[in-house]
Amino acid sequence: MRISAEDIGYSYRKKGRSIRVLETVSFAPKAGELTVITGRSGSGKTTLLNVLAGLLIPEDGRVMYDGRDICRADDGELSAFRNVNIGYIPQGHSALANLTLLQNILLPAALAGEDRTDTALELLQAVGLEKLKNAYPDELSGGELRRLAAARALINSPTVIFADEPTNDLDDENAAVILSLLKARAKEGAAVIIVTHDNMVSGYAYKVYTMDGGRLSEKENDHDDTLCRPLVS
Amino acid sequence: MKLRELPLIDIRRRPLRSTALIVVAAILSAAVFGGQVVIRSLQRGLDSLKQRLGADIIVLPEGAENKVDLENILLQGTPGYFYMDKSAAEEIASIDGVDKLSAQYFLVSANAECCTVQVQIIGFDEQSDITVKPWLKEAYEGSLGKNEIIVGAGLATKVGHSLTLYGVECRAVGKLERTGTGLDTAVYATNETVRGLIKASAEQGIAVLSRQSPEDVVSSVYIKAAEGTDLDELTAAINTEVEGVQAVRTKSMMTETADRLGVISKGIAVFIAAVWVLAVIIMSAVFYLTANERKREFAVLRVMGFSRKKLSRLVLTEALITAGAGAAAGVILTSAAVLPFVNIIEQKTALPLLMPKTSAIVSAGAAVIITVLATGSAAAALSAYRLSHIDTGKILREGC
Numbered sequence: 029m030r031i032s033a034e035d036i037g038y039s040y041r042k043k044g045r046s047i048r049v050l051e052t053v054s055f056a057p058k059a060g061e062l063t064v065i066t067g068r069s070g071s072g073k074t075t076l077l078n079v080l081a082g083l084l085i086p087e088d089g090r091v092m093y094d095g096r097d098i099c100r101a102d103d104g105e106l107s108a109f110r111n112v113n114i115g116y117i118p119q120g121h122s123a124l125a126n127l128t129l130l131q132n133i134l135l136p137a138a139l140a141g142e143d144r145t146d147t148a149l150e151l152l153q154a155v156g157l158e159k160l161k162n163a164y165p166d167e168l169s170g171g172e173l174r175r176l177a178a179a180r181a182l183i184n185s186p187t188v189i190f191a192d193e194p195t196n197d198l199d200d201e202n203a204a205v206i207l208s209l210l211k212a213r214a215k216e217g218a219a220v221i222i223v224t225h226d227n228m229v230s231g232y233a234y235k236v237y238t239m240d241g242g243r244l245s246e247k248e249n250d251h252d253d254t255l256c257r258p259l260v261s
Numbered sequence: 262m263k264l265r266e267l268p269l270i271d272i273r274r275r276p277l278r279s280t281a282l283i284v285v286a287a288i289l290s291a292a293v294f295g296g297q298v299v300i301r302s303l304q305r306g307l308d309s310l311k312q313r314l315g316a317d318i319i320v321l322p323e324g325a326e327n328k329v330d331l332e333n334i335l336l337q338g339t340p341g342y343f344y345m346d347k348s349a350a351e352e353i354a355s356i357d358g359v360d361k362l363s364a365q366y367f368l369v370s371a372n373a374e375c376c377t378v379q380v381q382i383i384g385f386d387e388q389s390d391i392t393v394k395p396w397l398k399e400a401y402e403g404s405l406g407k408n409e410i411i412v413g414a415g416l417a418t419k420v421g422h423s424l425t426l427y428g429v430e431c432r433a434v435g436k437l438e439r440t441g442t443g444l445d446t447a448v449y450a451t452n453e454t455v456r457g458l459i460k461a462s463a464e465q466g467i468a469v470l471s472r473q474s475p476e477d478v479v480s481s482v483y484i485k486a487a488e489g490t491d492l493d494e495l496t497a498a499i500n501t502e503v504e505g506v507q508a509v510r511t512k513s514m515m516t517e518t519a520d521r522l523g524v525i526s527k528g529i530a531v532f533i534a535a536v537w538v539l540a541v542i543i544m545s546a547v548f549y550l551t552a553n554e555r556k557r558e559f560a561v562l563r564v565m566g567f568s569r570k571k572l573s574r575l576v577l578t579e580a581l582i583t584a585g586a587g588a589a590a591g592v593i594l595t596s597a598a599v600l601p602f603v604n605i606i607e608q609k610t611a612l613p614l615l616m617p618k619t620s621a622i623v624s625a626g627a628a629v630i631i632t633v634l635a636t637g638s639a640a641a642a643l644s645a646y647r648l649s650h651i652d653t654g655k656i657l658r659e660g661c
Contacts, residue, residue, distance in 0.1 A: 078654040104568045111566020122561045126274035134262040136565045
């Protein structure tokens with residue numbers, strides 16, 4: 029899937045003041061690549077991710093998926109598109125407290141009208157939570173919850189994956205589990221975009237961008253190219 | 262996992278909130294349904310009483326206590342009797358404006374060995390009757406013979422069985438339908454039978470009449486006025502021209518009862534309205550507070566691909582399920598608690614309560630459930646709107 033954000037501008041209001049967060053941002057992550065966006069807190073990284081996922085409608089510019097501007101789609105269309113094509117790992121804990129781990133992972137599939145129990149069980153195994161499939165989120169540690177969020181984002185085999193600080197507050201072992209999972213998806217052809225201020229993550233990226241003052245710029249990356257080169261162009 | 266299971270899972274996993282909503286809905290439903298049944302029963306009882314008192318004017322022996330006695334006989338089923346000279350009926354018949362008139366006898370069987378049960382006995386004249394026969398036909402088509410009676414629905418006596426009244430075997434030839442009034446515990450016989458019973462009571466040593474012969478007295482006279490007659494004027498004429506009697510317009514008797522029932526019905530309606538307002542406030546508050554708690558959850562659902570419409574539907578479905586469960590529980594519990602005891606309620610309250618037909622109760626129950634469902638949905642509507650229009654980006658960014 030070809031994705032491009034063109035001349036995106038976005039402001040939000042806080043205490044009556046308008047704060048410009050994105051300033052003419054253009055960005056085109058590629059399928060089969062793991063792209064990392066770094067930057068200080070409040071630099072606009074999460075806002076950019078939300079605009080790309082269609083959760084925020086930009087004031088200026090457009091977000092194109094295969095030549096189609098999602099900003100012009102109605103809510104029903106856009107939501108259905110997000111459900112099937114976009115996997116999103118939000119910042120912080122995002123588990124639904126009333127659902128078991130397995131139900132949490134299955135919910136996006138159920139929304140798409142599909143039963144993906146086998147895939148869900150495979151994903152639980154991949155993130156090391158298979159024994160906790162019937163547990164509820166309040167029985168899990170922070171690291172386990174992050175792994176759960178990652179597994180849930182992948183249930184519908186999305187072609188685009190957004191991960192917002194996926195390794196925040198995680199030990200190296202848990203961080204490696206999530207990053208390996210995302211890297212594997214990129215190798216399978218998905219466009220993976222990670223927002224982070226964890227420099228370790230950049231080592232997994234094919235391309236690294238820096239967000240500063242609402243502007244996005246590509247950064248030299250000294251990653252191991254053999255590990256992160258795109259498999260699909 | 263099926264998407265349709267989600268509201269049920271949410272309800273099950275929030276037992277405190279769900280129970281609170283179900284209880285509020287059940288209370289609302291019980292109040293509306295119970296109130297509805299009582300109001301309809303009162304109206305039906307009043308209609309039944311109106312139908313049974315088919316006369317325009319009732320004439321009783323003079324004295325306020327006699328009017329109270331008559332009301333007690335009609336409404337509460339408290340047995341009573343009073344007599345006046347039979348000549349009063351003849352005098353009334355000669356007054357202009359009286360079209361038809363018929364006398365009745367009231368007698369009470371004794372609470373003694375001579376009688377099976379203490380009941381109100383009402384005697385009527387088959388030839389001139391204008392009030393009893395039209396509805397007696399429902400129970401018995403023929404003509405009542407000597408010592409034959411028709412029993413009210415509230416008595417245990419079956420058709421074909423007999424009641425012993427002052428030592429006289431009286432055979433039940435028909436049983437009336439329930440009226441919800443005191444008339445349900447009365448037995449009906451011809452004047453001839455009742456006069457015979459009065460004589461028999463004297464033989465049993467129970468003197469109902471101290472001096473007069475039963476042939477010379479009547480208890481009440483029912484009057485049908487000629488067309489075009491001013492009923493107030495006719496009532497006044499009877500009161501002026503006939504000594505020792507009081508004429509009462511049946512409408513005024515009914516109006517007093519109707520006024521009482523109106524006050525009770527209004528009270529119930531105010532109670533229902535108060536419960537309804539309270540339920541809306543509580544339900545709205547619960548949904549509102551829950552909405553605040555659930556912002557993050559709904560932001561995550563948006564991220565997964567839930568549209569605003571689907572989120573609204575989720576909130577409304579949860580509201581409908583809890584309100585529906587509460588409404589059904591309220592109707593079922595009220596039915597179990599009230600319907601079997603309506604006779605006791607009728608006796609204790611001395612009100613003409615006539616239970617609506619089963620079909621009417623079922624339709625009232627259905628209407629109450631729909632009302633409570635609509636109330637639950639209305640209470641949840643604001644929360645559904647708020648939750649489906651959350652600023653997902655802001656919540657994800659700021660975590661609240």
